[in-house]
Amino acid sequence: MHISIRKNLKKDKSARAGLIIFIMILLISATAPFFIKDPEAFSKIILSRPSITSILGTNDLGQDILSRLIYGLRTSVFVAISAGLLATLLSVIIGVIAGFTGGLVDEVIMRIIDAMLVIPSIIILILISAFIKPDIISLVILIALFRWQVGARIIRGETLAIKQKIHIYSARTFGAGKAYLLKRHIIPDLGNIIMASFLQNARSAVFLEAGMAFIGISSLSSISLGTIMHNALEFYYLPVWLWWLLPSGIMLSLVLVSFTLLSNLIEKVIDPRLKDA
């Protein structure tokens, strides 16, 4: 059952495409400040068509749309990675504690997770956000708080299964303590699941953030693809949507698609039966 992500990546074209898009997004987001105009700078030329000076034209405030798009992308990537990491961290800690300890602790944690899962988190998120108008950091925390439960459940189940594996029993009969088992066996064995869970969380974090910005309940202090689309929608009757609304939609889709393709790859790695499908 020795599995390698790299080997699967070589065979899987769509996963490779996903990875290439993801790397490009990362590169663009990382290097944006060096070649992009200030996205906040106003000008008198408003709602202009695409030109050499501003490739995707300007918005109603005369700001360069492309610069804003790329800054929006940066926000998406930041939210994806930080909310993804935070939610996954919570999933791993809580899931492993529940699965590894078992007994009453497991029972209590699982009931809490069940309770949280039945409440539609999006509604709660919208309510809280409408109330506190979260900035980007608190949004990340909020998203993470509402996204860890599914991952924790999966990781708890997997931990239960790994705990019964013979190599864990072997290690126990060599005299290994809990810390050793977790560090050397259980967490590494969970690696692929953790990766998958991270990608899932990252993807839905991007979606949630954009969605909440789009309906206008997150703070306007940061540039987000959702806000851009929200603003662009006001001018749908002008041809400006072609270079304002459409590119922002495409940009958001690209981020989501890259995460989806990558998590498909990980799922195939975890469950080889999916390979032929």
Added chain:
Amino acid sequence: MLKIKNLNASYGSKKVLRNLNFEIKKGDITAIVGESGTGKTTLALSIMGLLSEEHDIKRISGNILFNGTNICSATRKELSRIRWKKISMVFQNIDNILNPTVSVYKQISEILNGKNDNSKIKNMLERVGFPSDRADAYPCQLSMGEKQKALIAMAYISEPELVILDEPTSSLDSETKNILTEVIKKLSSKKTVILLTHDLDTVKRMSEKTMVLYGGSIVESGPTKKIFSNPRHPYTRGLIRSYPSPDRTKDLQGIRGSSEFVDTGCPFWPRCTQSINICKVYRPPLKKYGDTMLACHRGGIIPLLNIENISKSYRNLEVLKSVYLSVYEGETVTLLGKSGSGKTTLAKIIMGLLKPDIGYIYLENNKIEKWDAGFYKKVQMIFQEVESAVSHRLNVIDAVMEPMLIHREKDKPEIIEKAKEVLSEVELPTDSNFLHLYPHHLSGGELQRVVIARALILSPKLLIADEPTSSLDASIQAKILKLLNRIQEERGLGMLFITHDLGVARKVSDRILKLKNGIITEERLK
């Protein structure tokens, strides 16, 4: 009749007999057994009074009292009155014992001081089954068996009180051996006999009492039956194990190392698998244990594992019902039973992976309260599921090092060395190519060896092997079983071998325990 007190003998600086003390009663047939070179012949020669008068390199001290006469300090005259008349000896039949230039008949008559008592000699030759028409033959014309018969006739012709038989049958074929054993038994009625031999079959058939000699000391003595059925000294057990007796099904096992004389401590300690510090320093005295005498600081072969009154049920299913079991140092106990009979459950309870409902586990007579690193250093387990016993993320060297890394008692380079050592012990290559293979690269047999190496690297005293060969084909199974057998010989490993295969069980076990309906019954190995 014969009393030996503080007998010591040495060849130069090499002490051959050390502080021997024993007594032989009239009419007893006493066997003294031991490997070659443990001092049997020297003892015989000293009882015959042959040792004291030879070159003074052979120094002898102590007392040998034969009916009150001290042979060690007797004059030649006194000796000649005893020798051959009261005490006679059948020498180990090596070619130069009989005088090649004198006929057999003459050599026998020499013992009767030249008195040509024809009928007596004829009668004796007949009794030992020597063809009487060949009585005039010279030794070179005789077969091995005939020579031996002649030697026996010589020893018994003078109707001595004490006969010393030094390897009377060991160089003979089994048929001749059978005949001669019967002959000797008949001749020896009402006589006192000392039988010196390494041939355990003869010992079993002839003697009532057995003394086990090692390194010039008696390590164990007692009734022959008891010694053979329940040997308590590791050396005695080693001797019995290495002897190909017809009703033994387990593979032959030797005794590790080779016999050497040590100056201090127990004579057996360099080869003993359970020796502790005191064994190297003080010589253990011969102490009485029931009707046997034993010289061992550890009180004989130690019980490694004792299980008392273990019961376990899963919900309504009673898997183990008050189970008792013990495993001694260096022995293999097989737990035989079909799948689902609770074998693995018992193994897991011993390993602390499952909690028994009731019952106790003792390791080296200490009750186990918690299963800590110290316990796992002494007890290791080979799991049935070989394929998943090694994490797929560990390569060979990492897998073998894992137990030592967990115990963190040594530096990494040392651990790597140790891992390589263990790998070569289980007959696996230690080149860097092999060391970096992953479990899925290995064949079933190789993987099983890696798993065994992992279990051995902590030098456990007890190994629990749960169906270690059930997933292997017969030829690889044979190799693995041989390997385990050899490791047991070298390390004195106690083994609890779990299998459903009676054939395998008979091949590896000293004892077979059958587990059925949660109850253990002992099987006779026959």
